[in-house]
Amino acid sequence: LEWIEDADEAIFHAFSVAVLVTLGLGIAGGALLSVAFLQRVDAISRTAEAIIAGDLASRIPVRGTGDDLDRLSNTLNHMLGRIADLMEGLRQVSNDIAHDLRTPLARLRQRLERVRATAASVDDYAVAVDAALAETDTLLETFAALLRIAQIEGGARPPVRDPVELHAIVETVVEAFTPSAEEDGKVLVSPRLDPAVVAGDRELLTQMLVNLVENAIRHTPAGTRIEVDLTAGSGVVRLTIADDGPGVPAEERGRIFRRFYRLERSRTTDGSGLGLSLVKAIADRHEATVSVSDNRPGLRVSLDFNLHDGASAQPAGGGHPVTAQHSR
Template sequence: MFRSTSLRLAAVYTLMFSIAVVVLGALTLFTTRQALSADVDARIRAESAALVQEFRTEGLPGVLGAVRERDRTPGALNYGLEGPGTRAMAGRLAGAKAPLGWSVLRIAQPGGELEPIRVYTSRLPGDLRLVVGDDLDRIETLDGAVIRGFGWAFVGVVLLGVGGGYAFSRDIHRRLAAISATAEAIIDGDLGSRVPLRGSDDDLDRLAATFNRMLDRIAALMETLKQVSNDIAHDMRTPLTRLRQKLETGLAQPGERGQALESALTDLDAILETFAALLRIAQIQSGARRAAFRPTDLSAVAQTVVEAFSPSAEDARQTLTLEATGPVLIEGDPELLTQMLVNLVENALRHAGAGSRIRVRASSNGSGAQLTVIDNGPGVPAAERERLFDRFYRLERSRSTPGSGLGLALVSAVAELHGAEVKLAGANPGLEACVTFARPPPRATDSRR
């Protein structure tokens, strides 16, 4: 913990605040001393001017009386009246031989201590000198109080900085240690380990929540990978075994070798298509295709798909129609969106049956856009609708039809890449597959640009 960044930051902030206290104390001391000194000087100058005026009006006797009276008044200033040759005439400061103007004298006290006094000496007619002064004890007393106050403040800042920094670093260390321990547990194979949250919603709590969501995503991907591996091992066993049997038949019966090889190639193509679909789903789920996002019109995508599959629908005595009233713009990958809709339409055409009607609808509202494929075929039981998005999952009645069970898994992957939600619902009769894009569609000006 003593090597932690948080403790070093706390030490730096403590040092900065300590320096700030010292600078503030020095400024306060200087400002206060200047203000008090200016007040003392103003008081001395005013008193000296008053006594000079007294001399002009009352003469020497008036000044002598005034000085003697003021000198006996408690709390008054200090005075001195000197004759020619700095002869003491009256007042405590008489005979101090202060120079003309401003100066500081040190007068001995009864206890032997020297008291600093700020004095102003002015010349009077008749070679007389008037000295008026004020002691500086209260300025020095205030200086001492300011220094002591800021000294205690400095000590308090240092103590609070050290104590608070230690407590802060200890708390940060504990929480980072919890994150580190969780990472170590995951490295050791415990994918269910998560960082504990305090519920304070501070930076570290939000970091821990993000970390946990990342771990949930990793765990889900690992589980998906495990499930895919199991599904591949299970679903590929049958076509590979059939392929081997056909090749063995061709080797055992030379007359049927060509037919066996042709059938084996057909099975091999189906297996390769399955692996290609798995790789495509993995590529989509990795998010690598987001770079191809651009403003895309779902109505145009739907029209392209409907026009491409209309001849196949007519051959199967099915009706394929488009329902779109205008542009439906979203940010997406046109190629992936087209592939997603192709899979939905192929799924409907394959399982709805002859004479069925399939509708493709592109619509939008204030909050997003929808792409829907509706058929009036036999539909899917509610309990099995969500499982149709699992890789290789097929209904029992659909196992006799061509397909690998990856079409709707690819639809789910494309929808997730686009931040959309895909749901299957009953159409009474039939099935409705709806992809809802929650993001607001871009403006038409963005599409043109």
């Protein structure tokens, strides 16, 4: 009986010690973990407070261990970077707008002042009022274009994802602009036109192509050949507008999509420098990538779209892309 009692006691003792040690380790470990966790949560909230206080460049420290908190911090930092970029873009845009709308307004004012000082007859006034009206119309158009870009970029309306036959748009636009191109002594053709269906907004896509074709007509000398091509293959649709005009120097190619940006030599032509900003906004909305390159000589603008789900890039029954010849 004594032996059994000794054994019982020993077992009880061993269990007590084991439970105590486990409890102690558990509590200590838990405390350590929660202190480390709270410290990192503190770091996140400190960063948030710094940003609220105005330090937009502040970022959450990342330990590099790749744990859950690190991943969260990385994602939050990424988000903060994106917001900072957008803010910077916004600041630049408002600067550009203020800057570029001042000039025509100042010109208008000068004109009116001059008329007031020099006009001798009612006819003089009539001419001046007509000129002023024309200038205000241009200004209003500029505002309308700005608002339209903002609307498309801001996604005020949910994006339209209708199946759109891009080849039909190219055909319509090329047909519509051929007479004015010819009038200017330019050739507008679309040598290759694969059938391609993308998801998007027909009206916006048409506007985008119109802007690009208009540019190729407006910013090139007589005798220029303008080619609009549509190629479809392996899930990607590429729309290319290429001319053999003067092109855009490599260092300026990144800037032409900015609002109001125009090359020095284009300052005397009509336009406000918003056409390509609209093109970029529409392309972004359609998840299409725009690239500008040298057409040797001339400018080549390419837009890569994803093929609309379930649509076929290839014409039915044939493995080869259709080549439509427009001999205009």
